[in-house]
Amino acid sequence: MTLFALGFIKKPPPVQHQSGQSVVEALVLMLVLIVMFTAIPWLGRVSDIGLQQANASRYAAFQLARHGEGVDERELKHRFFLGQQHQWKDRVNEDMIKNDSIHITIDREKQLSEQSQPGGDGHHQSILRREWQIGDQGIASIHINTRPQYTKTGASSDESMSPGLSFFDQQVLNIQRHISILTGAAHSSTDLSSHQRAGQSSLAWKEAAEASYESSAKVTDVAAPVDAAWDRPQPVFDWLTPWAGQLPAHHLEVERKD
Secondary structure (H helix, E strand, C coil), X not given: CCHHHXXXXXXXXXXCCCCCHHHHHHHHHHXXXXXXXXXHHHHHHHHHHHHHHHHHHHHHHHHHHHHCCCCCHHHHHHHHHHCCCCCCECCCCCECCCHHHEEEEEEEEECCCHHHCCCCCCHHHHHHHHHHCCCCCCEEEEEEEECCECCCCCCCCCCCCCXXXXXXXXXXXXXXXXXXXXXXXXXXXXXXXXXXXXHCCHHHHHHHHHHHHXXXXXXXXXXXXXXXXXXXXXXXXXXCHHXXXXXXXXXXXXXXXX
């Protein structure tokens, strides 16, 4: 009877031959991590581009509402996409956004009804809107589209769903952002512009003012000899322009808080 049979010595466990499964799993995991580490910055850049598009559409909307003459596309592109503070680069250090990949469009297809116009529905209201140029010309919708794209490298595959980092080189995205705003609400950029807008209305100002000017001119002709003896200045028949930029004193007083 041997010692193995008596139990004094245990048999060694059978040798397990490794087939390299752990190495394969590690390689697969490494590939997944590499793709993930590449995808995170890629998605971050795309998300940042979309955020800048939203900011650009808001800026363009307020610019259009402020001036009403359109949008300065060159300034808008430089401020939000092409400036030094925005450097979205791909794997070969090329710009993801170029000037020709940014498209800005404005449409005014939607119109307000007469009841929704400033002043509401009515004959005189329509005249004042026309003379003051405050009638709705259509709700302005500003659309900004960009097409960020990675530069294709020499070893990239032509298939958009090919494995590896070339997957990102093949993706052509079309990011869209838009905003709508009501413009033409009689905003004036200066005091003089506000006076001119008010003075060009026949119904609100011009008819009554011209009648007053005519009567004042007749009084001036009669009173001119008397005024000349007292060296009085001649009256000014422009009752709007001299007051441009002037405010009553009570509007300039600082409000005291108890």
